[in-house]
Amino acid sequence: MRSFFDPTLIEHGGAAFIREDKVNDALARLIPKVHITKGHFSCPTRAELRDLTWNHMDQNHRPLIHRTYGDTVRVHISQQSAFTLTKFGNWPAIIPMFDGYHKENGFYQVTCLFGLIVIITVIECNSTEQGTRMDVDWAIASHRLLRFLHGPLDRRLKRLNEAQNREDEVIRDQRVALRAVGYRFLTDTPDFMNSNVLAHNVVFPPVGRLHSIPLAELAEGQTQRIEICDRAYVVRRTGETVEVWPGICPHEGAPLQAEHVRSGTVKCPWHGLEFGVRKLSPDAPAITVCGARLQVTDASLTIRPVQAGVINA
Numbered sequence: 641m642r643s644f645f646d647p648t649l650i651e652h653g654g655a656a657f658i659r660e661d662k663v664n665d666a667l668a669r670l671i672p673k674v675h676i677t678k679g680h681f682s683c684p685t686r687a688e689l690r691d692l693t694w695n696h697m698d699q700n701h702r703p704l705i706h707r708t709y710g711d712t713v714r715v716h717i718s719q720q721s722a723f724t725l726t727k728f729g730n731w732p733a734i735i736p737m738f739d740g741y742h743k744e745n746g747f748y749q750v751t752c753l754f755g756l757i758v759i760i761t762v763i764e765c766n767s768t769e770q771g772t773r774m775d776v777d778w779a780i781a782s783h784r785l786l787r788f789l790h791g792p793l794d795r796r797l798k799r800l801n802e803a804q805n806r807e808d809e810v811i812r813d814q815r816v817a818l819r820a821v822g823y824r825f826l827t828d829t830p831d832f833m834n835s836n837v838l839a840h841n842v843v844f845p846p847v848g849r850l851h852s853i854p855l856a857e858l859a860e861g862q863t864q865r866i867e868i869c870d871r872a873y874v875v876r877r878t879g880e881t882v883e884v885w886p887g888i889c890p891h892e893g894a895p896l897q898a899e900h901v902r903s904g905t906v907k908c909p910w911h912g913l914e915f916g917v918r919k920l921s922p923d924a925p926a927i928t929v930c931g932a933r934l935q936v937t938d939a940s941l942t943i944r945p946v947q948a949g950v951i952n953a
């Protein structure tokens with residue numbers, strides 16, 4: 641273990657962070673006549689620890705899923721930390737936000753409002769007998785003259801955490817459901833880098849054997865979602881031509897629905913990736929979508945295993 645000039649720092653996996661028990665002392669040193677208000681939010685979850693961790697590290701879902709986030713500028717990302725400038729709704733107010741993975745399944749989130757109020761949040765994810773739990777503890781610190789702002793801010797942070805957890809639960813539950821039928825994710829060991837790159841991180845379960853759907857079962861001209869072989873497709877049949885989009889987003893597994901198709905492109909609601917249409921007809925070759933080979937033959941849409949080596953197309 642290295643010693644730092646600042647003895648309050650402690651090393652964790654190639655980075656150093658301030659020790660949790662030293663945060664208040666540091667704030668008191670920094671802010672004369674400091675007033676500190678502590679708040680707490682806790683919730684049980686059905687997700688695995690790795691899903692909770694990934695969900696926190698995945699910064700790109702925030703403006704799309706949480707209404708409380710406006711636009712963002714990402715200044716820095718490393719495996720263990722990220723620094724972002726976030727717009728507060730539509731207000732011309734910019735909030736700097738530091739996220740750091742400071743211990744196993746634990747995060748710091750640090751922000752400063754108008755240079756006057758510091759909020760340091762510690763997020764911890766733990767296993768319980770029923771599943772997992774997320775504990776969020778924050779310290780609001782400012783000069784004591786501003787302590788009248790602490791109460792409203794504290795209540796706002798509680799409401800924010802409740803709302804965000806409700807919204808995030810949908811994402812995490814989808815991940816759990818997919819894993820239960822054999823999916824894996826390249827972000828199963830998440831860090832800030834792999835959770836924020838543009839990549840197809842879903843590893844689809846293998847298709848065991850050939851399946852086929854008679855084309856007559858697909859309503860003519862109607863965009864619809866079909867579920868088959870533990871995966872889903874959004875399709876539209878016109879005569880013997882079938883337009884195909886993924887029904888499970890290959891990025892991180894969001895369910896894509898017929899209503900997400902606009903002008904020939906399906907747009908994912910989680911991070912906004914768009915996927916163009918692929919077309920199948922009796923003369924067209926097979927295509928790989930959602931880790932399976934699709935082809936139109938003998939008036940049927942067939943779904944078969946991919947060749948070895950193609951896992952997450």
Ligand code: FES
Pocket residue numbers: 889890891892893894908909910911912913
């Ligand atoms: S899950 Fe990320 S863009 Fe679809």
Ligand SMILES: [Fe+2]
Pocket residue numbers: 695701702705706804808
């Ligand atoms: Fe979130």
